[in-house]
Amino acid sequence: MTLIATPQSQHFSEALPLQSGAALRDYALSFETYGTLNAERSNAVLICHALNASHHVAGVYAGQDKSEGWWDNMIGPGKPVDTNRFFVIGVNNLGSCFGSTGPMHPNPDAADGRVYGADFPVVTVEDWVNAQARLLDTLGIQTLAAVMGGSLGGMQALSWTLQYPDRVRHAVVVASAPNLTAENIAFNEVARRAIVTDPDFHGGHYYAHGTVPKRGLRIARMIGHITYLSDDVMNEKFGRQLKDAVLGKDPYHYTTQDVEFQIESYLRYQGDKFAEYFDANTYLLITRALDYFDPALAFGGDLSQALARARCKFLLVSFSTDWRFSPKRSREMVKALLDNRRDVSYAEIDAPHGHDAFLLDDPRYMGVVSSYFDSISRSLEATA
Amino acid sequence: MTLIATPQSQHFSEALPLQSGAALRDYALSFETYGTLNAERSNAVLICHALNASHHVAGVYAGQDKSEGWWDNMIGPGKPVDTNRFFVIGVNNLGSCFGSTGPMHPNPDAADGRVYGADFPVVTVEDWVNAQARLLDTLGIQTLAAVMGGSLGGMQALSWTLQYPDRVRHAVVVASAPNLTAENIAFNEVARRAIVTDPDFHGGHYYAHGTVPKRGLRIARMIGHITYLSDDVMNEKFGRQLKDAVLGKDPYHYTTQDVEFQIESYLRYQGDKFAEYFDANTYLLITRALDYFDPALAFGGDLSQALARARCKFLLVSFSTDWRFSPKRSREMVKALLDNRRDVSYAEIDAPHGHDAFLLDDPRYMGVVSSYFDSISRSLEATA
Numbered sequence: 001m002t003l004i005a006t007p008q009s010q011h012f013s014e015a016l017p018l019q020s021g022a023a024l025r026d027y028a029l030s031f032e033t034y035g036t037l038n039a040e041r042s043n044a045v046l047i048c049h050a051l052n053a054s055h056h057v058a059g060v061y062a063g064q065d066k067s068e069g070w071w072d073n074m075i076g077p078g079k080p081v082d083t084n085r086f087f088v089i090g091v092n093n094l095g096s097c098f099g100s101t102g103p104m105h106p107n108p109d110a111a112d113g114r115v116y117g118a119d120f121p122v123v124t125v126e127d128w129v130n131a132q133a134r135l136l137d138t139l140g141i142q143t144l145a146a147v148m149g150g151s152l153g154g155m156q157a158l159s160w161t162l163q164y165p166d167r168v169r170h171a172v173v174v175a176s177a178p179n180l181t182a183e184n185i186a187f188n189e190v191a192r193r194a195i196v197t198d199p200d201f202h203g204g205h206y207y208a209h210g211t212v213p214k215r216g217l218r219i220a221r222m223i224g225h226i227t228y229l230s231d232d233v234m235n236e237k238f239g240r241q242l243k244d245a246v247l248g249k250d251p252y253h254y255t256t257q258d259v260e261f262q263i264e265s266y267l268r269y270q271g272d273k274f275a276e277y278f279d280a281n282t283y284l285l286i287t288r289a290l291d292y293f294d295p296a297l298a299f300g301g302d303l304s305q306a307l308a309r310a311r312c313k314f315l316l317v318s319f320s321t322d323w324r325f326s327p328k329r330s331r332e333m334v335k336a337l338l339d340n341r342r343d344v345s346y347a348e349i350d351a352p353h354g355h356d357a358f359l360l361d362d363p364r365y366m367g368v369v370s371s372y373f374d375s376i377s378r379s380l381e382a383t384a
Numbered sequence: 385m386t387l388i389a390t391p392q393s394q395h396f397s398e399a400l401p402l403q404s405g406a407a408l409r410d411y412a413l414s415f416e417t418y419g420t421l422n423a424e425r426s427n428a429v430l431i432c433h434a435l436n437a438s439h440h441v442a443g444v445y446a447g448q449d450k451s452e453g454w455w456d457n458m459i460g461p462g463k464p465v466d467t468n469r470f471f472v473i474g475v476n477n478l479g480s481c482f483g484s485t486g487p488m489h490p491n492p493d494a495a496d497g498r499v500y501g502a503d504f505p506v507v508t509v510e511d512w513v514n515a516q517a518r519l520l521d522t523l524g525i526q527t528l529a530a531v532m533g534g535s536l537g538g539m540q541a542l543s544w545t546l547q548y549p550d551r552v553r554h555a556v557v558v559a560s561a562p563n564l565t566a567e568n569i570a571f572n573e574v575a576r577r578a579i580v581t582d583p584d585f586h587g588g589h590y591y592a593h594g595t596v597p598k599r600g601l602r603i604a605r606m607i608g609h610i611t612y613l614s615d616d617v618m619n620e621k622f623g624r625q626l627k628d629a630v631l632g633k634d635p636y637h638y639t640t641q642d643v644e645f646q647i648e649s650y651l652r653y654q655g656d657k658f659a660e661y662f663d664a665n666t667y668l669l670i671t672r673a674l675d676y677f678d679p680a681l682a683f684g685g686d687l688s689q690a691l692a693r694a695r696c697k698f699l700l701v702s703f704s705t706d707w708r709f710s711p712k713r714s715r716e717m718v719k720a721l722l723d724n725r726r727d728v729s730y731a732e733i734d735a736p737h738g739h740d741a742f743l744l745d746d747p748r749y750m751g752v753v754s755s756y757f758d759s760i761s762r763s764l765e766a767t768a
């Protein structure tokens with residue numbers, strides 16, 4: 001049975017106060033829902049997305065067989081997050097380029113009606129969670145059965161448990177971290193510099209110039225891809241394979257500017273593809289939201305104190321070869337939650353795929369999530 | 385006692401055949417020597433440099449107190465490689481921008497006398513070693529007491545033992561690898577793309593345009609710096625420190641384009657500094673030499689077979705947190721050498737500094753190298 005997804009949009013006229021002190025007025029959120037909200041309104045699951053994703057979490061669009069949602073292997077009828085039992089909501093975050101109000105939309109404060117561009121306010125994980133909570137209000141959902149996300153999406157799930165502790169029963173935090181390390185911030189910064197110093201960026205107002213800082217976006221994406229994969233899986237998939245080996249004794253072309261190795265070809269392709277559809281200002285905003293997230297900051301770096309507000313139950317999952325959001329970072333969260341005597345399940349999956357593993361099929365990973373949602377489902381039935 | 389270094393240059397009129405099939409004619413190598421060649425001409429030590437270094441290995445230039453050579457902590461009077469006992473040679477590689485013939489020099493094949501630029505032939509580790517061997521010929525040195533290098537310099541040291549097995553008694557290979565992994569090549573490729581797609585690059589002939597692709601060079605260097613450091617040392621040195629915390633409750637400035645974290649400031653500074661002095665074509669050439677090096681390639685990937693030609697004794701050193709040239713890669717070389725019953729010493733130093741460790745002072749590292757050169761020195765005395 002194919003799950004058909006239908007994107008929706010919700011407009012908000014009341015201004016959203018942002019963590020920076022600015023406010024966003026007259027904005028819209030794109031979202032999708034799958035499954036049916038039960039009579040008790042108790043089976044809602046919110047899915048939070050990471051850098052390069054959207055509200056299109058599961059299913060396909062009518063007549064577009066190849067348009068699977070980004071977490072379609074995880075969410076759908078009979079899947080680990082079973083839409084026959086749960087009412088699943090995917091929502092696109094503010095600042096995105098996939099539907100919700102972002103830098104490509106008209107700035108209501110600009111007299112000439114021009115788009116926000118670089119003037120789009122800096123948004124944080126906390127701001128996104130506040131916006132998501134307002135969306136739930138409009139859907140008549142007071143309490144989530146679960147909030148779930150991977151990577152940056154996991155940060156949102158964690159933040160939900162701190163900002164709205166009474167509105168979440170379970171949080172599923174996959175391949176995430178309580179904040180970025182210096183190395184993570186460093187990779188983000190290099191990507192941002194590549195974009196900002198691209199002459200086609202024009203200080204972020206490239207739309208008015210009819211340009212797109214594609215050079216910068218390509219570099220940003222190439223860097224990203226390296227950090228999403230593990231060294232092992234890169235060696236296994238590409239190794240030192242040549243794109244077009246010269247027949248005979250010496251296989252090299254001796255070129256510095258052309259592709260010689262398969263890994264170069266792969267990265268260039270990924271960069272080119274990304275630069276065609278992703279917005280540069282969105283890239284800056286989303287990477288900055290990643291950098292800024294740090295719930296322990298207001299507690300002098302004490303994560304246990306920071307997580308004391310959480311009330312729900314947790315499932316955390318990490319992947320052994322993920323060096324971007326390593327198991328060590330998940331263990332920090334597990335420890336801080338246990339310090340607060342919270343109910344925490346934790347699975348460290350031995351997978352070769354690096355950070356990307358959270359989007360891939362792994363029977364143990366799928367099994368852990370499936371069991372966890374089974375138990376949520378049973379507790380809902382018991383309550384009903 | 386201060387070691388005063390004096391750069392020298394040796395011109396070669398006989399063309400150097402390159403691995404690519406091209407040849408380099410009418411070229412010069414910059415070099416420096418420290419200490420005294422003994423009567424038997426048996427105490428020469430050749431130092432090979434890595435990406436961002438030169439023939440200026442040790443000592444300072446007269447009247448320039450701050451001009452220490454890049455391995456001055458390792459090489460000099462009374463240091464691990466003791467110039468009171470050894471005649472040490474530092475040589476700048478072909479294609480460099482620090483003195484030896486490179487892309488910034490006039491192309492003898494160009495009718496208009498313009499500089500090589502992107503037309504400088506692709507050079508390999510093997511080509512560099514051949515050029516170094518010719519320099520030794522002019523110095524009257526048939527056999528090296530030792531050849532030594534770190535990182536890309538270690539690849540040259542290893543290649544010496546394969547190309548000129550009878551001219552090397554010892555090879556000291558530090559923080560190196562028998563070839564690059566896919567991830568290493570990937571980082572090099574992103575850096576090269578940043579340079580090549582900088583509009584100021586002009587296909588590599590930017591000199592004629594009076595431009596320098598500084599944007600690309602900055603990005604390249606920022607990426608490099610991330611990979612030279614370990615995650616641990618980055619967290620220790622920078623962590624999530626803010627450059628200029630806002631007084632009061634919320635320390636953030638909420639900016640996507642300005643510096644917020646210290647690590648960003650550090651990387652931008654390193655990028656800016658590098659773009660002022662390093663040549664973009666040199667960057668392409670040197671990273672490509674790294675990519676191409678793979679002595680096992682001609683043996684179907686069998687490193688043991690590839691290293692069977694080596695005759696000398698070896699010291700290999702790696703550093704526990706070096707993820708660019710990890711201990712695993714050094715162990716591959718150790719195994720391949722032991723498969724051939726070569727005399728190998730191996731030290732795996734538990735150091736927090738990542739790949740950079742090979743340039744830093746660590747008492748165990750210095751001690752291992754010092755002991756190794758002591759024993760070389762004693763064997764020279766015994767032979768004399």
